[in-house]
Amino acid sequence: MFGDAFDRSQSAAEVTIIGAGPVGLAIALELDRLGISSQVLEAGGLRRRRSVDSLFTAQLQTPATHGPLEAVSAKMYGGTSNLWAGACVAYDPIDFKERKFVSDGAWPVTYEDVSPFFEPASRFLDAGPAEFIAANVAHGSDDEFSCTNLARFAGERRSQVRHGGAAVRSAHIRVCLNTVVTEVFLSGDGVVTELAVASSDGSKLSRLPVRMLVVAAGGIETTRLALNMQRDRPELFGGEAGPLGRYYMSHLMGSIADVRFLKPQYVDLFDFQKDANGTYTRRRFQPSEAAQEKWGLSNTVLWPEGAIADARHQRALLSLVFLLSGANGLGRAILPEVVRRRYSENILGSTAAAHLRNLTPAASRASGLTQMRF
Ligand SMILES: Cc1cc2nc3c(=O)[nH]c(=O)nc-3n(C[C@H](O)[C@H](O)[C@H](O)COP(=O)(O)OP(=O)(O)OC[C@H]3O[C@@H](n4cnc5c(N)ncnc54)[C@H](O)[C@@H]3O)c2cc1C
Structure with a gap:
């Protein structure tokens, strides 16, 4: 069911979960199976809103190797599974x-x-x-x-679509949307006692007692909450010189080689198979x-990049997707932003003409690829 974290008349659930991404929903549903009640506090709503994304800004140290935050995480029911490639x-x-x-x-x-x-x-x-x-x-x-x-x-890539309904239908799960956790409070002996929560429009602030806490707020926000706790209690999580907040990076990706296969059927082996x-x-x-x-x-x-970016596939539809990825609005509608950027970086290079050639009728024949870019 849906709940309201600011309604003091609601009894505390056995477990409080921060975040309704795939991890938060999986935990809530597993607890449900075991008959354990939970409340899921989710910063976003059923749709993505820029005003909520803007609550979670960060300064990128290396923009060349990391997409903008709004392209790499989604603050809404179902979390970043709304963006992921699956x-x-x-x-x-x-x-x-x-x-x-x-x-x-x-x-x-x-x-x-x-x-x-x-x-x-x-x-x-x-x-x-x-x-x-x-x-x-x-x-x-x-x-x-x-x-x-x-x-x-x-x-179905989106956890909101695949599991969101089951979570809301469960009598054991209370889903509280538009609820941002800003601070986690600990007792003297290090046990979590309370959360500071704010409504995503800032109109309501409250403290929420918790019995057991699971932080499933995604890689960046889980770390941010833990770093906040460490600011007040430096000995936590391995201490200030410990690993918390270090070694984080985005995917390192690149094309490094053209692989030439001895037989064309080996190319098909690396294609998508059902x-x-x-x-x-x-x-x-x-x-x-x-x-x-x-x-x-x-x-x-x-893995081969050839499926879309390499015009040698000679497939009109794939070339069309590749070329559209360069058009901001349309490209964003059909491809995850980090994927779109990766393709559109190459779009003005020599490959664009080859992709355009694939759109002509003469080119719509079976691919004769024996080489793929990995
Ligand atoms: C374009 C793209 C493609 C990807 N492709 C793949 C892929 O192919 N394979 C793969 O394994 N992974 C992929 N990923 C990564 C994958 O999406 C994430 O690993 C996954 O969504 C993490 O799940 P999560 O539940 O831990 O966090 P999230 O999905 O980020 O969910 C966290 C939730 O917590 C909420 N939240 C955060 N902070 C707070 C707070 N303070 N208070 C309340 N709520 C809060 C957020 O609003 C969000 O809904 C991709 C990501 C992107 C961006």
């Missing part, structure tokens, strides 16, 4: 290994701790069963690279653990 991937065992070339790379949890959750997470995200390894193909893998690692794509469950999947090249250790590489995957 690619679901599993952790690999090496992600949890301490590697001498990854500073502070040790995790307080192990691969074995998290792997049992791949299945429910994949189903929650509408990406089908947690099958993240594809069958090998002849010459596909060697000691240094494999091509069996799969990304699975969510059918599996038996109707989920789209895509193979990726991945350096083996041994190769990563040898080259001092953190876990990296490579």
Whole structure:
């Protein structure tokens, strides 16, 4: 049901969750399954509003490697799943290994701790069963690279659409929209006691007692709330010199190579495939653990960009999407902003003419690609 965090007559829920993105909704629904009541405090409403986004500004230190905040997070019911591309991937065992070339790379949890959750997470995200390894193909893998690692794509990407209704229908879940948490208060022995909350238009301010708190406010805002707590209590979260707020970065992405395949059918292997469950999947090249250790590489995957940006696909529809991505308004309507920017950066280069050629009838023939950009 919907609730009002400023209504003092409402009894406190057993668990308070900050954020109604995919993580907050997953936790609320799991608690519901266990018969535990929760209230979800969400800064945004059912639609995105600029006035709410503007409450969460930040100064970008490196704008060249990070999109503007409004392009990388959405403050609304369903959170950033309203923007995301829906690619679901599993952790690999090496992600949890301490590697001498990854500073502070040790995790307080192990691969074995998290792997049992791949299945429910994949189903929650509408990406089908947690099958993240594809069958090998002849010459596909060697000691240094494999091509069996799969990304699975969510059918319905938006958690608001897929799960928002179930959360609102539950008698155990109280969804409080337009409710911004500005501060978390702790008792002397470090237990969370209260939250400072404000309505997103600033007209109401209140303090909300909490019994148990889950902060699911997304990577940046969870850190911001924790840094606020550390400002008052410097010993928290590993201390001021600890890892909190450090090592954050956006995806590092780039095209690094044209890969020429010996046989054209290998190109199709790296295209989107629909599996038996109707989920789209895509193979990726991945350096083996041994190769990563040898080259001092953190876990990296490579996949073809060719689907849209490389005019050699000779497909009119893909070229049209690529060219439209350069038009701000229309491009924003059809592509996530970070993806649109990535394509439109190249649009005035030599490839635009090649894409225009793909729109002519003579070009609408099957692709003869044997080479893809990774
Ligand atoms: C363009 C784009 C493409 C992406 N593609 C992929 C992809 O293909 N695969 C992938 O795995 N990930 C992708 N991501 C990342 C993915 O969207 C996020 O990892 C995911 O949404 C995080 O979920 P979350 O619930 O932790 O946080 P969010 O989805 O950010 O939700 C947090 C919620 O908390 C609310 N909130 C924040 N602060 C407060 C506060 N103080 N008080 C009250 N409420 C608050 C916000 O309004 C928001 O609704 C992509 C992201 C973008 C922007």
